[in-house]
Amino acid sequence: MKVRRSNRVIEMTRYLLERPHTLVPLTFFSEAFDSAKSSISEDLTIIRNTFAKQGTGILETVPGAAGGVRYIPTVDQSTAEQFLNEMSTRISAPERVLPGGYVYLSDLLGEPEVLRQVGRLVASQYAKKQVDVVMTIATKGIPIAQSVAYYLNKPFVIVRRDSKITEGSTVSVNYVSGSSKRVEKMELSKRSLQKGAHVLIVDDFMKGGGTISGMVSMVKEFEAELAGIAVFGESKFEGERAVPAYTSLIRIDSLDAINNQIKAVPGSYMTQTDFNVLDAAHS
Amino acid sequence: MKVRRSNRVIEMTRYLLERPHTLVPLTFFSEAFDSAKSSISEDLTIIRNTFAKQGTGILETVPGAAGGVRYIPTVDQSTAEQFLNEMSTRISAPERVLPGGYVYLSDLLGEPEVLRQVGRLVASQYAKKQVDVVMTIATKGIPIAQSVAYYLNKPFVIVRRDSKITEGSTVSVNYVSGSSKRVEKMELSKRSLQKGAHVLIVDDFMKGGGTISGMVSMVKEFEAELAGIAVFGESKFEGERAVPAYTSLIRIDSLDAINNQIKAVPGSYMTQTDFNVLDAAHS
Numbered sequence: 001m002k003v004r005r006s007n008r009v010i011e012m013t014r015y016l017l018e019r020p021h022t023l024v025p026l027t028f029f030s031e032a033f034d035s036a037k038s039s040i041s042e043d044l045t046i047i048r049n050t051f052a053k054q055g056t057g058i059l060e061t062v063p064g065a066a067g068g069v070r071y072i073p074t075v076d077q078s079t080a081e082q083f084l085n086e087m088s089t090r091i092s093a094p095e096r097v098l099p100g101g102y103v104y105l106s107d108l109l110g111e112p113e114v115l116r117q118v119g120r121l122v123a124s125q126y127a128k129k130q131v132d133v134v135m136t137i138a139t140k141g142i143p144i145a146q147s148v149a150y151y152l153n154k155p156f157v158i159v160r161r162d163s164k165i166t167e168g169s170t171v172s173v174n175y176v177s178g179s180s181k182r183v184e185k186m187e188l189s190k191r192s193l194q195k196g197a198h199v200l201i202v203d204d205f206m207k208g209g210g211t212i213s214g215m216v217s218m219v220k221e222f223e224a225e226l227a228g229i230a231v232f233g234e235s236k237f238e239g240e241r242a243v244p245a246y247t248s249l250i251r252i253d254s255l256d257a258i259n260n261q262i263k264a265v266p267g268s269y270m271t272q273t274d275f276n277v278l279d280a281a282h283s
Numbered sequence: 284m285k286v287r288r289s290n291r292v293i294e295m296t297r298y299l300l301e302r303p304h305t306l307v308p309l310t311f312f313s314e315a316f317d318s319a320k321s322s323i324s325e326d327l328t329i330i331r332n333t334f335a336k337q338g339t340g341i342l343e344t345v346p347g348a349a350g351g352v353r354y355i356p357t358v359d360q361s362t363a364e365q366f367l368n369e370m371s372t373r374i375s376a377p378e379r380v381l382p383g384g385y386v387y388l389s390d391l392l393g394e395p396e397v398l399r400q401v402g403r404l405v406a407s408q409y410a411k412k413q414v415d416v417v418m419t420i421a422t423k424g425i426p427i428a429q430s431v432a433y434y435l436n437k438p439f440v441i442v443r444r445d446s447k448i449t450e451g452s453t454v455s456v457n458y459v460s461g462s463s464k465r466v467e468k469m470e471l472s473k474r475s476l477q478k479g480a481h482v483l484i485v486d487d488f489m490k491g492g493g494t495i496s497g498m499v500s501m502v503k504e505f506e507a508e509l510a511g512i513a514v515f516g517e518s519k520f521e522g523e524r525a526v527p528a529y530t531s532l533i534r535i536d537s538l539d540a541i542n543n544q545i546k547a548v549p550g551s552y553m554t555q556t557d558f559n560v561l562d563a564a565h566s
Contacts, residue, residue: 006292006326010333013296018399043289050293102449106472110438115429116301139421139441140449146398146426155393158422166385166423166488189389205449 008033009043016047016059016071020123021153025068044069055079058127073151075117075124077275083117084266087250091233091264101257105233109143109204119147121249122202122230125273126152131227132197133157135219137186137211140204144232148202157192159215161185171221175214186214188222198227206234206248209241216244234267247272291316292326299330299342299354303406304436308351327352338362341410356434358400358407360558366400367549370533374516374547384540388516392426392487402430404532405485405513408556409435414510415480416440418502420469420494423487427515431485440475442498444468454504458497469497471505481510489517489531492524499527517550530555 012029029040048059055076061069075083087108096104108114122144134156136145142158149156160167161184170187177184193199201215212229219226229246236252248267255262295312312323331342338359344352358366370391379387391397405427417439419428425441432439443450444467453470460467476482484498495512502509512529519535531550538545 006288006329007333007336009289010292010296010330011337011339013293014300014334014337014339017297017300046289047293050290051297053290054294054297056294056297098449098451100448104449104451104472104474106441106450106475107438110432110440110475112429112433112436112438116433139425139443139447142422142425143429146395146429149393150395150399153395155390155395157393158389160422164422165383166381166387167389168381168387189387191387192389192393 005039005043008035008040009047012043013047016069017056019153020057020071020073020151023062023068023070028068072127073120073123074127075120077270080121080124080273080275081266081270083121084249084269087114088264088266091250091252092262094260094262097255097257097260097262099257101235101255103205103233103252103255103262105204106140109140109232115143115147118144118232118249119149119151121269122148122200122247123151125230125247125269126200126228129227130198131200133193134200134202135159135188135193135215136202137161137215141202144204145202148200148230152200157188159186159188159218161187171218173214173217173221175210175217177208177210184210184214186211186218188218193222193224195223197222197224199224200227201229202231204232206231206241206243206246208237209243212243212246231267233264288322288326291318291323292330295326296330299352300339302436303340303354303356303434306345306351306353308349311351355410356403356406357410358403360553363404363407363556363558364549364553366404367532367552370397371547371549374533374535375545377543377545380538380540380543380545382540384518384538386488386516386535386538386545388487389423392423392515398426398430401427401515401532402432402434404552405431405483405530406434408513408530408552409483409511412510413481414483416476417483417485418442418471418476418498419485420444420498424485427487428485431483431513435483440471442469442471442501444470454501456497456500456504458493458500460491460493467493467497469494469501471501476505476507478506480505480507482507483510484512485514487515489514489524489526489529491520492526495526495529514550516547 026037026040030037051057051059057073134145134149137159145156167189169190172185172187199219231248233250234248247269249269250264251267253263253265309320309323313320334340334342340356417428417432420442428439450472452473455468455470482502514531516533517531530552532552533547534550536546536548
């Protein structure tokens with residue numbers, strides 16, 4: 001019987017981890033393992049406690065006939081802090097400075113482990129908010145959107161700067177690129193977003209904020225709701241950006257392209273995330 | 284003590300699932316849980332058997348002082364078959380036919396569950412082969428590359444059709460677009476690929492194969508090795524495509540843009556994957 005329980009909790013752990021934010025009825029597990037609901041309940045208590053202790057996330061129980069259990073990925077304060085400090089150190093490397101004051105980040109945003117953590121962090125911040133779809137703009141925002149979407153278990157949509165035949169009819173909006181002050185155009189496939197959907201906008205990097213503003217206009221154009229904005233990195237910016245409230249994971253505090261010097265620090269994530277809400281739900 | 288073992292296997296399961304293809308020394312677990320190596324070995328046997336029984340993957344044991352345990356995600360034949368049949372049915376919908384004989388797939392390739400399965404399938408095929416990096420081309424190939432990279436636990440790199448300042452110096456190659464017969468250019472950041480690296484090329488869809496050929500040239504340009512080619516979908520094509528051996532998950536068997544008819548079927552994946560090798564390793 002000891003092995004039986006171990007087998008069950010291993011498979012239940014895998015099943016739940018692969019389906020964040022999905023309500024799984026207890027009957028599903030009791031049928032799959034041919035076990036009494038009371039045993040399944042005990043299994044879930046063990047999983048819940050282990051997830052809480054290890055900072056994996058919250059296992060939420062929904063009581064009643066239509067109830068079940070739901071895994072909500074979260075990140076605790078110390079893990080978030082450690083990850084953002086580590087990222088800051090890695091980004092503060094002289095060889096990342098590109099001509100024109102740009103920063104090379106493609107390697108980081110192509111590492112599965114980095115993307116996993118970025119996705120967890122952003123999804124954790126929105127764990128208790130309504131998000132129906134994650135939106136980003138091609139190209140570099142895509143891996144971040146995909147990872148956030150994974151941990152929220154919601155679809156993501158890709159806005160494009162160039163129209164493609166394979167998108168079908170599109171809606172387009174004009175926006176002013178904050179850094180170059182040029183007027184540009186972005187497009188999104190008509191069928192990819194529903195009216196009233198709650199949209200979380202994510203992108204890799206914010207300079208002037210023009211691209212983000214464009215996506216905010218796109219959300220309005222579709223009569224959808226803005227759930228929030230999150231970027232991996234933001235540059236230092238003189239004055240106010242013309243964008244609604246946003247969260248950054250990393251901020252470039254100083255960048256000297258002449259002398260190849262760069263200093264990255266954790267962004268607004270740590271101060272804007274209410275870790276207590278998540279911690280409270282753990283207990 | 285019963286709960287103790289359960290707690291351990293839950294946390295070990297999570298840890299291993301999040302680190303595919305990574306060798307974890309037994310001492311890591313025995314220190315983390317303050318448990319004897321013999322207990323950890325027993326835990327791993329239970330996890331191994333559960334993973335095998337549920338088709339989650341292989342838990343490979345590497346003996347010796349530098350040894351440990353490694354989780355290799357795999358897909359069994361029936362799961363692969365079921366997924367590809369389901370995809371074929373979903374793609375065979377008249378509303379997916381776009382003018383010019385293109386197929387709308389953006390919704391599917393924005394669903395976390397679909398991407399998870401696509402990634403597992405391709406990674407499973409390459410579970411026992413050397414892959415150092417996954418390569419794709421912007422835009423639609425990115426989510427597939429990211430998911431494959433996740434399950435192989437390797438980085439991915441993005442080739443672009445347009446040069447971007449944030450990539451630094453790039454290497455560019457010309458290629459003939461198979462469908463339009465135009466000569467186009469693609470670029471990859473110089474620092475993103477090492478000489479001699481084994482590259483797995485993935486993309487969303489292959490028509491003439493020109494884009495894939497371009498990426499093959501790119502691999503050669505970097506003096507890297509081609510590990511293989513995998514595409515989500517391929518159209519029917521008269522004659523030979525000018526590309527090396529590749530695997531497709533889905534094939535569009537017929538498409539009638541006038542009458543909005545489309546018929547998708549499983550591609551070459553099922554016949555090209557040696558499920559026995561994987562099954563054998565299970566036991």
